Amino acid sequence: MHIHEYQAKTLFRQSNIKTPEAILIDNTADASSACDKLGGNIWVVKAQVHAGGRGKGGGVILCRSLEEVESACDKLLGSNLITPQTDAKGLPINQLLIEGGQNIERELYLGLLVDRQTQQITILASTEGGMDIEKVAAETPEKIIKFGIDPLGTLNEESCLSIASQLNLENDLANQFSTTLLGLYEIFTEKDVSLIEINPLITTAENNLIALDGKIDFDDNALYRHEDIVELRDVSQEDEKENEASEYQLNYISLDGTIGCMVNGAGLAMATMDLIEHHGGSPANFLDVGGGTTAQRVAKAFELIQTEVNVKGVLVNIFGGIVRCDLIAEGILQAIEKVGLNLPIVVRLEGTNAAAGLKLLDESSADIYTEADLTQAAIKIVELSK
Ligand code: ADP
């Protein structure tokens, strides 16, 4: 689960990490009193969306007067922000964080993640923080400091100070860095985080170390034990279809292509997508209907796929192990009855009761192509959806 920058910063403050004074608004009418409360004469208006790269997408606007703040608010609120990390549609901006403009001296990077290779929580730090950290990681990886934390031990101050010194932070800044890193580690371990990041972590002319941005991703599998975190969820930032799917225990991810896929089992779903690509098509989604699926769930899955605007054809690929192919066929027919069929559809059934399932489909009045062979099914749907 993702959260917004302003929510991450609230968690930061609770763990002694310094953040700039800021006020959240959802209406331009509140901008003036926010600027008043913050004081100063430079403000930064920041779009709250679940994506990074906001600066590059025009979602972080530096303002030198109240008029500029208000026009930034008008421009951003209610629009969609497209950044290098969003799709072409972008994400809706419903809230803005107004922050006092900081006197930035240096922009550092500091993050914690689970490194699957070393199986450790790993600290990543760099002197080259800011909006081009991805480029730094790709082109000059030696500028990223990596430090693995012993899973049986903990993070101590000595390690923090050693990293501080590698970042050329001295004296009080080194101590502030240590507090910040210990704070991040506390959040990471207490809240079952999978990624936490401050980019940039700045030093100011006043010798303060401040988290100017904040990103936290939580492990969905552990959310059941963090009610406070679940409350931070903002569904407006999530894919509606993916949410609807998860209510039916369907594993659904929207993609950019034109061929809707309905498959049981994640491995088979991947193989099906590969095969579609191999024969010149492109999948519109990843959908795993699961092992013990029901006719009702198949109907829901079918409805989700068919209502995706870019879909030009549907490929159903079911391997009946636990699930019975005749039940799947019934689900497909139920779905067609409910939502209609306005797209070409190819169904490949194999395994338990496959023959019975294919017979049901062949005998129905619906216009369905049935195939027993997966390669032929993929070739057929690519051809039909051209
Ligand atoms: P994103 O990473 O999504 O682009 P950031 O919050 O990191 O968004 O902001 C992008 C850049 O804008 C920062 O690297 C920093 O240079 C500048 N910036 C952000 N907030 C402030 C602020 N309060 N004062 C001054 N500059 C800021």
Ligand code: MG
């Ligand atoms: Mg940032």
